[in-house]
Amino acid sequence: MQKFIEAGYDVVNFEDKADIYVINTCTVTSIADKKSRQMIRRVKQQNKDAIVVAVGCYVQVAREKLEEIKDIDLILGTKEKKDIVKYAQEYLKEREKIVSVSDMTPKDNYEEYGLITHTERNRAVIKIEDGCNQFCTYCIIPYARGRVRSRLPEHIIKEIEKISENGIKEVVLTGINLTAYGTDFAYRDIEQIDCNKSEEENKEKLKDYRLIDLLEDINKIPKIKRIRLGSLEPTIITDDFVERLSKLEKVCDHFHLSLQSGCTETLKRMNRKYTAEEIEEAAARIRKYFPNAALTADIIVGFPGETDEEFNQTYELLKRIKLYKIHVFKYSIREGTKAAVMENQIDGNIKEERSNKLLELSNKYEEEFNNACVGKTLSVLFEEQDGEYLKGHTTNYRVVKVKAKESKLENEIANVKIARAEGLELVGELAKSETCQWGRRFLTTCQ
Ligand code: SF4
Missing domain, CATH: 3.40.50 (Rossmann fold)
Incomplete structure (x- = not known):
């Protein structure tokens, strides 16, 4: 466009x-x-x-x-x-x-189309990576999008600085496989980034540059107040990653995990690179540093060969780590993938049953999470006027509304004391003098 x-x-x-x-x-x-x-x-x-x-x-x-x-x-x-x-x-x-239509090769660079971002009023979605090297057995993306191509940090920072000057306060970083950001810098042809440096020097600089380094750099941009992350894989949630992340006051405590299953055997057939045990460890690490984090996840039900026992392992794991929302997908055959020709494809009725079971769990936890917010003071970035209400999101992505008309608070961050939950939304009142009790408190005007 x-x-x-x-x-x-x-x-x-x-x-x-x-x-x-x-x-x-x-x-x-x-x-x-x-x-x-x-x-x-x-x-x-x-x-x-x-x-x-x-x-x-x-x-x-x-x-x-x-x-x-x-x-x-x-x-x-x-x-x-x-x-x-x-x-x-x-x-x-x-x-x-x-x-x-040219073939994609592993050495291809990220295709820069100029400064393009999908922006809402005060939130911008920034794509930082394309492609994937992982070849999960159900997924066609590595064939369709090619291998991992990370966008150069200089280009990302420049884009974010520019949009922040135009009033954007929140950025959401996305990619096909965000977790892989930077892993390709070591083998790609890095164009001149810093004109005073040779390509070799630039390569040296980027060789170990990963998602966490990028987040540290974005966190320094003065006018950006919030940073959200797209899907993460459990493999990236190491102690070092979460500890460094927790020091970045602008990173929101809402983490979407790309899990797909909570059973090690199913994960193996999917060619995912982690075990059920590692999922639990990753969730515990996040909670250690971000106690009020909203954890959400993608789960596929009815993957070929998923027995009742395997599904139950996923169900029990999700109960233990208590996500606040589960995005459930019923496995569907994708032509051209390994899983499409696997034996023991699962009957549609069983998929439906398993999906309903997980959705029930998800609804229960979402309601509990919302109810736990009642009585708390939360930091809200106000985004839009909706009738008599001004609406916005908390750092952990809850929708909050307060009664206010044409308020000067639009595109501003303020504290709200939550009075009640109304369906999936929270209703409250501005609480200027109170410190916020949930979410990342240093993002707000309160101290
Ligand atoms: S599911 Fe995600 S990680 Fe797996 S191959 Fe597809 S894009 Fe890559």
Whole structure:
């Protein structure tokens, strides 16, 4: 989008008639594949003369299938995406279908598309990494997105400094595999970062630079007040990592763990690199340094071969570590993966049953977590006016609302004394003079 804006194009809403439609295809699940194909057909119905460009992961793994769809004019791979405007202009001249999809290689760099960030009013989502080397047996992403490519810290810091000058106070760091951030610097061709240094010197500087180093650097940006992290794997939650993390006053105490299962045998079949025991240790480490942390996790139920006993091990582990929310996914076959051809695929009814059981647990813990907030004073970053309420989030990602109209507090951080829980939201009153009791207290105006 940024590339088109820079070239003088106007960006319109998806429902409006456009001359060029760019479909960013996804291939994480078979349903995502289907949606990508449906979207392509839909835009052609909106404007039969429009140019339809398909980019993204589905293109990278299923180029031949997309070539068969006559409605697509341009099919561009991940590497070609940065030249999207050039390709569109070429097409406009010749009006001949263009297909250009290069293979991804381990040495490829992170593709910088300029300073692009998804921003809400006062929160910005910053992508710091792409690709994955892990090859979990159920996942197509390493084939679709290529190997780990970390964005250079200088570029990330520059982007965050810029948006913080425009009023953004909270950043959310995301990536395909955030845990792997920096692991590729040692073997990639590092372009000149600091012009006074040679490529070798730059390489030396980045060789051991990891997610925690980046967080320490972002924490120093004065106008950024909160830093959130996307999914983390238990493997990154070492004593050193959590201890250093706990010293960064802007890091929010909300951690989403990519667990997938709580049973060591199932994890092995998934090709995940940790055990159930290590999950428990990781959760305990987080709680040691962040006592009020909200822990959430992704769990897949019904993975091939998951017996009742294995599922129960997951269930019991989740009960012990008491997450505040569980995102449950019923395993679905992803063509082209190892798990798709594994024996003992699980019946849909069993998946449904296991999913319901985990969702029940999740709802119970979410309610308990919310109720535990009642009577506490929490630090809230106010984001929007919703009717008579001003709404925002706590450091551990609870939605809080206070009665206030057109308050000067929008985009500000303040303390709120929680009076009651209303469904998934907390209702309270401003508590200017009180110290906050939950969440990371040094983020607020209180001391
Ligand atoms: S870590 Fe596993 S699930 Fe996550 S992107 Fe990589 S291969 Fe896929």
